[in-house]
Amino acid sequence: MDTMRGTSIEFQSITKSFGAVKAVSNLSFTVEPGVVTGFLGPNGAGKTTTLRMLLGLVRPTSGTATFAGAAYRDLPNPLSTVGTALEASSFHPGRTARNHLRVYAAAASIPRERVGTVLDLVGLHDDADRRVGGYSLGMRQRLGLAFALIGDPGVLVLDEPTNGLDPEGIRWMRGFLRARAAEGRTVLVSSHQLSEVQQSVDRVVIITRGEAVYEGSLAGLESGARVRVSAVDQPALALALIAAGAEVHPDAGVLVATGLTADEVGAAALAAGIVLSLLAPEHVGLEEAFLGLVGADPDPAAQVVPTATEEAR
Ligand SMILES: Nc1ncnc2c1ncn2[C@@H]1O[C@H](COP(=O)(O)OP(=O)(O)OP(=O)(O)O)[C@@H](O)[C@H]1O
Incomplete structure (x- = not known):
């Protein structure tokens, strides 16, 4: 199935300093559609800062991060171009998943029917009318993915989506990410643990202390x-x-x-x-x-x- 073609993501010499701390230093790499790209590095390596610069939430000290040449803030329809997983903690515990998604869809002028579609896609259909406060971490992660997908975007940018998941949750996530890439979407997923994503990703970009140390296939990582x-x-x-x-x-x-x-x-x-x-x-x-x-x-x-x-x- 090739129904959805994501755009490429390009980071060019992107750098971010917070005072004396150089969180990201002269980072350049490209993320292509149709594959899952893992963005890996230990805690504090600069992954979140890099993704926040991509999404226009942090201003780079220098360099650019773009979607096929356009900065996030210049995208005509950001929600239908790029989906990002919200932090699991940002959901209101007293509201249901369906209610959360309906409010969000209405605010973004997305048809209401899309809510049921994304709930099915992430496997939350049966729990959609329960309060989010009673959700497991895995269910919250799925709800985050439902948010990311609501505008049917060609690009998914997910910060640590496997964080805290049990092996079954990780296995489910692997299939989910692979299916989205097989649809032609661009999938960029960060993790501080290689083992959590190694069976989900086709390519990896590894950073440490804000600098890229490897970009390529997992096989190349092993054989080099x-x-x-x-x-x-x-x-x-x-x-x-x-x-x-x-x-x-x-x-x-x-x-x-x-x-x-x-x-x-x-x-x-x-x-x-x-x-x-x-x-x-x-x-x-x-x-x-x-x-x-x-x-x-x-x-x-x-x-x-x-x-x-x-x-x-
Ligand atoms: N707003 C900020 N002000 C000051 N320093 C910051 C800020 N945000 C991040 N940093 C610093 O930048 C560095 C990179 O942090 P970042 O959160 O991007 O790393 P990360 O790879 O996402 O780590 P983690 O896996 O722990 O989330 C760290 O040294 C962090 O303390």
């Missing part, structure tokens, strides 16, 4: 990992790999190179006339690759005493 390599003349090998753009550190008598594929490591050694005695790409799990990028150590014991490099960051 580490290569164990060795030669008789280890110092010459290290120099050749560093010159080719790798980061290199010794480990158990061999070198561990990051930033190059095994093929690139082999080619760099060959070009320098170095005969290798070992060339082994190392399998790194997704979570470990993610944590490696965002600066956390997957081994909790290793976090107790920060290393010199961590302190220097």
Whole structure:
């Protein structure tokens, strides 16, 4: 089904400082329609600030965030172009989901029938006439999605939609996001936990401390990992790999190179006339690759005493 074509989202050198705090620093990436893009980073990385700039809620210090070239405030029909999930806490506990949505639809001149359609879409049909105060967190998240969809927008921008969901809720969200992307919509979803979105997303943009550290497929995140390599003349090998753009550190008598594929490591050694005695790409799990990028150590014991490099960051 390709009934709805979302626009692309473009972030160009977007930067936001709050006084001395640089929340987002020179961030550039594009989000395409038809796929789910994960926007990942640890707490405080700058995800919410970036999304708020996109939605015109925070003014960038510099740079732009646009929908096919138009800033949010310049969209002729924002609700039918971009849907955003409201914070679960912003619902009035004494009112029903249907009532919330009807008020919202009326205010935006959206036909009343659309309320039933979105309640069905998010699976809240049977609970639509209950007070929101009695809703579980998962039901509130679904209500947030119903709001996002009310104007039938081509773009969905969702801040941490899986936050606090149980595994069943996460599984449901995965199917929901994938279905919206399969309809041709642009889906951008933020999370601080890779594991919560890894089966929902096609592409990821990873930021930490306001800066992008990875943009691409999940497979690329996993494979762009580490290569164990060795030669008789280890110092010459290290120099050749560093010159080719790798980061290199010794480990158990061999070198561990990051930033190059095994093929690139082999080619760099060959070009320098170095005969290798070992060339082994190392399998790194997704979570470990993610944590490696965002600066956390997957081994909790290793976090107790920060290393010199961590302190220097
Ligand atoms: N209004 C503000 N005033 C001052 N500092 C702010 C403001 N909003 C965000 N920050 C700071 O900017 C940085 C990025 O925050 P942001 O909320 O964008 O991160 P995040 O990636 O969304 O984190 P989380 O996953 O915890 O929501 C943090 O250091 C935060 O303290």
